[in-house]
Amino acid sequence: GDSVTQMEGPVTLSEEAFLTINCTYTATGYPSLFWYVQYPGEGLQLLLKATKADDKGSNKGFEATYRKETTSFHLEKGSVQVSDSAVYFCALSYLGTGNQFYFGTGTSLTVIP
Amino acid sequence: KAGVTQTPRYLIKTRGQQVTLSCSPISGHRSVSWYQQTPGQGLQFLFEYFSETQRNKGNFPGRFSGRQFSNSRSEMNVSTLELGDSALYLCASSKGTEISYEQYFGPGTRLTVT
Numbered sequence: 216g217d218s219v220t221q222m223e224g225p226v227t228l229s230e231e232a233f234l235t236i237n238c239t240y241t242a243t244g245y246p247s248l249f250w251y252v253q254y255p256g257e258g259l260q261l262l263l264k265a266t267k268a269d270d271k272g273s274n275k276g277f278e279a280t281y282r283k284e285t286t287s288f289h290l291e292k293g294s295v296q297v298s299d300s301a302v303y304f305c306a307l308s309y310l311g312t313g314n315q316f317y318f319g320t321g322t323s324l325t326v327i328p
Numbered sequence: 329k330a331g332v333t334q335t336p337r338y339l340i341k342t343r344g345q346q347v348t349l350s351c352s353p354i355s356g357h358r359s360v361s362w363y364q365q366t367p368g369q370g371l372q373f374l375f376e377y378f379s380e381t382q383r384n385k386g387n388f389p390g391r392f393s394g395r396q397f398s399n400s401r402s403e404m405n406v407s408t409l410e411l412g413d414s415a416l417y418l419c420a421s422s423k424g425t426e427i428s429y430e431q432y433f434g435p436g437t438r439l440t441v442t
Binding site: 251256257258259260261264304315316317318319320321 | 332361363370371372373376384386418420430431432433434435436
């Protein structure tokens with residue numbers, strides 16, 4: 216079946232440090248891949264997406280590249296800020312399948328000044 | 329543009345009771361999906377409605393049901409509540425077409441079963 220595996224958290228970084236959150240997936244077809252972010256007390260927000268192999272999604276300084284050969288979609292940011300503290304979810308979905316998303320368990324990030 | 333709204337935001341129920349949660353999608357969105365979020369299981373897909381029809385369903389018991397109205401608003405019902413149903417229930421809306429299927433999440437309803 217389809218599933219997403221994320222690196223275990225929590226992750227604590229100092230401001231301006233480099234961030235990597237690992238995400239790998241198992242898919243029965245050719246999915247689109249997503250990163251969502253959840254700030255405390257809020258719902259999930261779409262951070263970035265990639266719909267086919269070798270696509271790079273980017274937003275707010277975050278990037279992730281869809282790597283079919285390694286079935287990965289790692290999230291990176293060159294210099295994190297305190298405001299990036301949140302829980303990050305990797306997810307996959309297929310076009311035309313009724314919007315069913317498969318989410319990873321989430322990785323909590325805390326950035327300290 | 330108003331976002332996805334969910335009511336109520338917090339709910340406390342007793343085992344054996346039933347509960348109904350409501351979700352109003354973004355205007356123009358015809359698809360509403362429901363998810364259960366718990367610390368142990370993470371985010372799990374419950375079901376998705378599109379134009380008043382259930383289009384997809386996750387692996388949850390029949391105690392969990394939903395419906396969608398002609399204005400795209402959706403309700404989720406859980407009957408015979410169990411302690412394990414305590415969770416954050418998230419609703420997400422999208423246009424529902426193949427071209428654009430990005431989901432927009434509401435803030436969730438925190439259900440506590442005692």
